[in-house]
Amino acid sequence: AQSVTQPDIHITVSEGASLELRCNYSYGATPYLFWYVQSPGQGLQLLLKYFSGDTLVQGIKGFEAEFKRSQSSFNLRKPSVHWSDAAEYFCAVGNFNKFYFGSGTKLNVKP
Amino acid sequence: EPEVTQTPSHQVTQMGQEVILRCVPISNHLYFYWYRQILGQKVEFLVSFYNNEISEKSEIFDDQFSVERPDGSNFTLKIRSTKLEDSAMYFCASSVNSHYEQYFGPGTRLTVT
Numbered sequence A: 001a002q003s004v005t006q007p008d009i010h011i012t013v014s015e016g017a018s019l020e021l022r023c024n025y026s027y028g029a030t031p032y033l034f035w036y037v038q039s040p041g042q043g044l045q046l047l048l049k050y051f052s053g054d055t056l057v058q059g060i061k062g063f064e065a066e067f068k069r070s071q072s073s074f075n076l077r078k079p080s081v082h083w084s085d086a087a088e089y090f091c092a093v094g095n096f097n098k099f100y101f102g103s104g105t106k107l108n109v110k111p
Numbered sequence B: 001e002p003e004v005t006q007t008p009s010h011q012v013t014q015m016g017q018e019v020i021l022r023c024v025p026i027s028n029h030l031y032f033y034w035y036r037q038i039l040g041q042k043v044e045f046l047v048s049f050y051n052n053e054i055s056e057k058s059e060i061f062d063d064q065f066s067v068e069r070p071d072g073s074n075f076t077l078k079i080r081s082t083k084l085e086d087s088a089m090y091f092c093a094s095s096v097n098s099h100y101e102q103y104f105g106p107g108t109r110l111t112v113t
Helices: none
Strands: A003-005 A010-014 A019-021 A024-026 A032-038 A044-050 A056-058 A064-068 A073-078 A087-094 A099-101 A105-110 B005-007 B010-013 B019-024 B031-037 B043-050 B053-057 B065-068 B075-079 B088-095 B108-112
Touching (some): A003 A099, A032 A073, A044 A056, B019 B088, B043 B075
Antiparallel strands (some): A003 A024, A019 A073, A032 A087, A056 A064, A064 A073, B019 B075, B031 B043, B043 B053, B065 B075
């Protein structure tokens, strides 16, 4: 069965520190992988996506993610977190018709 | 930059009433989707729609739900007889084709009392 696991419900990092949000997936075929960000009261904004090719993908706002097929992972990283990055982050895996979302990781940024 | 819009932003209804949630997808997009997010929970797929018919639906999308593209711009989700457990944020999304990412609207918060 298809599923996405985000093992960290809450993460707190200091501003300027590096960040890694974990995502593991279970999917029967070659996955399309996505990271979305949701600020309070807002919709979902696409940060980056992986369809094929280079396994390290760059996204908006300085985020990147690496697809590791052997580990079924698609972790999100940022070298230096800004206070405005505080939000909830969702990993998703999809096919042509539907996405499966993880339960999200809430990021808190300390000054 | 084009975006998906949804109306209303918040809808309050009584149990048993019918509600229609409206979405205007990005104009050149051909695939349309509805998702819901119960407060504090993950985003869940409801239905995908292409070429005026449902492509795929989840087990959540039972007979009380229906979708329609009544004209060239709107995409609607109808809940025929709302239940308390239908209270959630409902997101509409669209994509230019099935191989591309989905763009999400800001959501409609539905509160069933």
